[in-house]
Amino acid sequence: MQISEQTIQRILKFTEERDWDQFHSPVNLAKSIAIEASELLECFQWDDVNYDREHVLEELADVMNYCLQMADKLQADPDEILNDKCTKNEKKYPVEKAKGSNKKYTEL
Secondary structure, three states, rough: OOOOHHHHHHHHHHHHHHHOOOHHHHHHHHHHHHHHHHHHOOOOOOOOOOOOOOHHHHHHHHHHHHHHHHHHOOOOOOHHHHHHHHHHHHHOOOHHHHHOOOOOHHHO
């Protein structure tokens, strides 16, 4: 699974061509991420088995789009910040304590 640099540039170009960057402050992008994540969750509101996969993927793409734009706005490399977070999570949730458990790290 990989997001190509070409895809990231396409997203940024879309915003640039429409002069929307002026609206894309970190706080506005964070709000947009939360809003789109809520729309993604809404896809499963009444039935978490029989959902519209195409609609779910569209909402997931919206969340990812705003996340990538926010990373760009904060001059953060998505691969780097994801790996940094994985390293932290590996320490917080060691396999020998967390395997098969849904407990928060403070409860392990």
